[in-house]
Amino acid sequence: MSDISASATGSETKQANLAGGASFSPLYQQIKQLVLRALDMGEWKPGEVIPSEFELAARFQVSQGTVRKAVDELAAENILIRRQGKGTFVSTHLEPNVRFRFLRLAASEGRTSPTQSHVLSCQRIRANAHAAQQLDIRVGESLVYIRRVLTFDEVPTVVDDIYLPGALFKGLTSSLLEAHQGVPLYGLFETEFGVSMVRAQEQIRAVAASEEIAELLSIKKNTPLLCVDRTSYTYADRPVELRIGFYLTDKYYYRNTLI
Amino acid sequence: MSDISASATGSETKQANLAGGASFSPLYQQIKQLVLRALDMGEWKPGEVIPSEFELAARFQVSQGTVRKAVDELAAENILIRRQGKGTFVSTHLEPNVRFRFLRLAASEGRTSPTQSHVLSCQRIRANAHAAQQLDIRVGESLVYIRRVLTFDEVPTVVDDIYLPGALFKGLTSSLLEAHQGVPLYGLFETEFGVSMVRAQEQIRAVAASEEIAELLSIKKNTPLLCVDRTSYTYADRPVELRIGFYLTDKYYYRNTLI
DNA sequence: AAGTGGTCTAGACCACGTT
DNA sequence: ACGTGGTCTAGACCACTTT
Incomplete structure (x- = not known):
């Protein structure tokens, strides 16, 4: 990014000819990466305003x-x-309108009343091979x-099994x-641990409910469930959460838009 | 859209103050709608080039x-x-790279070899209430x-049950x-019937395989399957296809990206 | 009134593909 | 050499929000 330096005047064009030589990218992509880096460093926190477009332009020496x-x-x-009129803000999972950005279950009919969350377990374990690979850490790490x-x-x-890197979530306990009852998990991760989930990849299968899961959902064993395998990423595109969800879909469905 | 008429010169701004009064929309949104209308009218067909940006600018009297x-x-x-260098083209479901734009099943491990499609049935029926409502036609229509x-x-x-408005698909038969073996259905719809699927909405549930579906997939009855309920839309946002898919997800999974 | 994002225009040059 | 989309800049005005 060291090629963002010289200033342009008049109609002189500043095409992004990188010094490194390896990869080229347009100026605006470089700016985007710089903003993402600033977000990752916590320079601006979720819910806060970032500098105006003109301030950023001055800072990065572009138009x-x-x-x-x-x-x-x-x-x-x-x-x-x-x-408009106020500024540009850092997205947060705490805002009412985007609160369930990553929860794609919608009601078959009518409304979705306030969701309740009950934590059954919260403990430290050691990463197995699969979790280690997905979360880009070493086997055996916390x-x-x-x-x-x-x-x-x-x-x-829904039953969710959630796995988080211990190093990033020190002090995350049941208590x-x-x-923070009523606060969405991703909101809590933002405010308490400075970890913002920005993107996620899901793999969805149909499975039969195990004895264990069936009991938790008060359904019969072998009831068909959606099994949603999610990996979540932060600003810097580092994976920071592994989540396996079992969704009962007789009254709710997973909605998706294809474009 | 009748407010796209007068020409602007110099730095004179042409803000989109509509005549109708009811709804306002920025000029570029109006242009977008005009392009969509042209696509819907078949002025440019899938795979073809549309006019260059300057030609469109002249046609619509904007920059x-x-x-x-x-x-x-x-x-x-x-x-x-x-x-770049060639022009802007109308998307088509026939291009190899976007061929499976709407099929979100990916292999758990390794490759996806050429897909085979076997048509088991193709007949005319009358719309029931549900299909009529979803497809915006009247009950009993073909x-x-x-x-x-x-x-x-x-x-x-995968087992797919597909429902199409008879009026749009005259002459669609088994033969x-x-x-057109090997041609994706959506590709065939484009070339043979001038119907382009541009967007789709899916609702996903987990279900137990019925006797009938189980037999078609060579699996045991009650095997958990994904049930994917899809409604597809054209350029003008009219619903033109209803599709219920049953997906076997032991070797494949439905993938989705949350943003 | 001042500041922010939103829209629109105009002109320059670059990169790519075709002729 | 030419035409296409891709990038970058600069300046104008609009709409919204706050002071």
């Missing part, structure tokens, strides 16, 4: 239009939120393991989770 | 930058494809009903489908 294009992409990825049940409209509907 | 923004959005929605099985790597994996 406002170039900053705009970088911010446009980050806004399209829900990482930033523009608010993990936080959380099991919880989500209840929609009084009906237990901390209990102390 | 090239405004056309660019409209085309940008359409390209982001995979409706148009930009090719539908084309197709049942087919998709086979991946020699393993029957026509057989005559």
Whole structure:
């Protein structure tokens, strides 16, 4: 990124001819990466305003239009939120409107009443090979393991098994989770641990409910469930969460838009 | 859209103050709608080039930058494809790279070999209440009903039940489908019937395989399957296909990216 | 009134593909 | 050499929010 330095005047074009030689990328992509890096370093926290387009333009020595294009992409990825007249803000999982950004279950009919979350377990374990690979850590390193049940409209509907790198989530305990009842997990991760989930990849299968899961959802063994395998990433595209969810889909369904 | 008429000179701004009064929308959104309308009218067919940005700018009496923004959005929605040096093309389901744009099943391990499609049924039926509502037609109107099985790597994996408005798909018969073996259905719909699927909405559940479906997939009854309920839309956002898919997910999974 | 993002325009040059 | 999309800049005005 060291090629963002010289200033341009008049209509002199500043095409991004990198010094390194290896990879080329347009200026606005470089700006985007710089903004992402600043977000990753915690320079601006979720919910806060970032500097105006002109301030960023001055800081990075480019025109406002170039900053705009970088911010446009980050806004399209829900990482930033523009608010006309007010500024551009860092997205947060605590805002009511994007609270369930990553929960794709919708009701077959009618409303979705307030969701309830019950934590059944929160303990430290050691990473097995699969978790280590997915989370880009070493086998045997510390993990936080959380099991919880989500209840929609009084009906237990989701069992989540969540695995987090212990190094990033020091001090995450049952009592901390209990102390933040009603706060979405991803919101708590943001405020308490400075870890923002920005993107996730899911793999979905149909499975038969095990005895264990069936009991938690008050259903019969072998009831068909969605098994949703999720890996979540931060600003810097590092994987920081592994989550296996079992979704009961008789009253709710997983919705998706293909484009 | 009648407010796209007067020409602007110099730095005189042409903000989109509509005549109708009801709804306002930025110029580039109006251009986008005009392009969509042209696509819907079949002015440019899938695979063809559309006019250059400057030509479109002249046609709609706006600057090239405004056309660019409209085309940008359409390209982001995979409706148009930009090719530097060549032009902007209408997307098609026949291109190898986007052939399986709407099929989200990926292999758990390794490759996905050529998919085989076997049509089991293709007949005219009358729309029931549900289909009529979803497809925005009247109960009792003619539908084309197709049942087919998709086979991946020699393993029957998907059963699709497809419902199409008869009025749009006159002449769609088993023999026509057989005559186009190897061509994806959506590709055939484009070339033979001028119907382009541009967007789709899916609702996913886990279900137990019925006797009937189990037999088609060579599995045991009650095996858990993904049930994927899809409604597909054209350029003008009219629903033109209803599809219920049953996916066997022991070797394949449904993948999804959350942003 | 001042500051922010939102839109629109115009012109320059670059990279790619075709002729 | 030419035409296409891709990038970058600069300046104008609009709409919204806060002071």
